[in-house]
Amino acid sequence: MTETDAHGPDPWVQYFARRGHPRAQRLASGMEGTVYRLQDGMVAKVWAGRAPEDFGLTRRLYADIARHPLPFATPEILDAEEHDGVLVSYERELGGRPPRSDGDGRWPPRDLPRRETDALLTVLRALASVPGTEAMRRLVVQGDDRPLWQGHSRFPDALAALVERAADRNREALAAQVPGLADVVSRTAAAVRALPDRPVSVVHGDLVPPNIHLDETGRPVAVLDFGFCTTAGDPAFEAAVTAAVWDMYGPEAAHHTAELTRLFARELSHPEEVLTLYQKAYAVITYDLFGAGPHDGHFRWCAALLR
Numbered sequence: 001m002t003e004t005d006a007h008g009p010d011p012w013v014q015y016f017a018r019r020g021h022p023r024a025q026r027l028a029s030g031m032e033g034t035v036y037r038l039q040d041g042m043v044a045k046v047w048a049g050r051a052p053e054d055f056g057l058t059r060r061l062y063a064d065i066a067r068h069p070l071p072f073a074t075p076e077i078l079d080a081e082e083h084d085g086v087l088v089s090y091e092r093e094l095g096g097r098p099p100r101s102d103g104d105g106r107w108p109p110r111d112l113p114r115r116e117t118d119a120l121l122t123v124l125r126a127l128a129s130v131p132g133t134e135a136m137r138r139l140v141v142q143g144d145d146r147p148l149w150q151g152h153s154r155f156p157d158a159l160a161a162l163v164e165r166a167a168d169r170n171r172e173a174l175a176a177q178v179p180g181l182a183d184v185v186s187r188t189a190a191a192v193r194a195l196p197d198r199p200v201s202v203v204h205g206d207l208v209p210p211n212i213h214l215d216e217t218g219r220p221v222a223v224l225d226f227g228f229c230t231t232a233g234d235p236a237f238e239a240a241v242t243a244a245v246w247d248m249y250g251p252e253a254a255h256h257t258a259e260l261t262r263l264f265a266r267e268l269s270h271p272e273e274v275l276t277l278y279q280k281a282y283a284v285i286t287y288d289l290f291g292a293g294p295h296d297g298h299f300r301w302c303a304a305l306l307r
């Protein structure tokens, strides 16, 4: 009945059993928490890291997205409760499987399979069709201290201000790895601010392989795990970040980022220089989120992008 490991039975498996889910199984463990498959098409997420301060906002975000017909499923929160100060949310189980999971040691081949790039284009086009809403504007990008849009009426202004705030969070650590950082930051913020205003749509902000489920034919059937960097924004920002993060650490990562950037520029009509600018902005707003020094892989990745 209970899943056991070196540390004994998982107390959460026992918790879900007491709550009427005797076959709960741990599915995945990530930065934000642990996901359990219950049964009857339900999963539970135990929020270990950052529980969204205002979970009601997350529910509204998902409801806003669900109002638009998409060719894939998005998360649906069925219920939420607190146990010992920990947030537990219940969601509908989404179908399909991620093409790769964190730490499974599999890297995409140098030439990304066509069905993988087609799946990404489908996801990017569909998300770009979901208009930005008030709930999306009220979300806080991870690591920040206020809603991204607070005090701003244009996405470029909101993002540029975050670039400047985030650079100050751990400026010395980043400056040690990025020569001329002050210049890089001020040029990036100014260039973002100079972007024209465009209609905003939902930005997921973390379209990495574990967050997209594909069916056996490679079609995207679910996009999950909104929240890390979710907001209302320029669809070009989503495309830029996706090109950068789809393969961050594989042996062909730089090649994949360049190829995806070119592909998204061509197929989605985003100027390539805007995509590379947004990639720099992404590096400045996330460099210290997993560790603020060169011991951390994400930090090194961001620093390299900024050099």
Ligand SMILES: Nc1ncnc2c1ncn2[C@@H]1O[C@H](COP(=O)(O)OP(=O)(O)O)[C@@H](O)[C@H]1O
Binding pocket: 027, 028, 029, 030, 031, 032, 033, 034, 035, 043, 075, 091, 092, 093, 094, 095, 098, 210, 211, 224, 225
């Ligand atoms: N509603 C769901 N249905 C099916 N699988 C899910 C669901 N939610 C999460 N998972 C699986 O668990 C993994 C981790 O969940 P996720 O919400 O992405 O959390 P994390 O913040 O840890 O990345 C996902 O990659 C996905 O495969």
Ligand SMILES: [Mg+2]
Binding pocket: 030, 210, 211, 224, 225
């Ligand atoms: Mg995830």
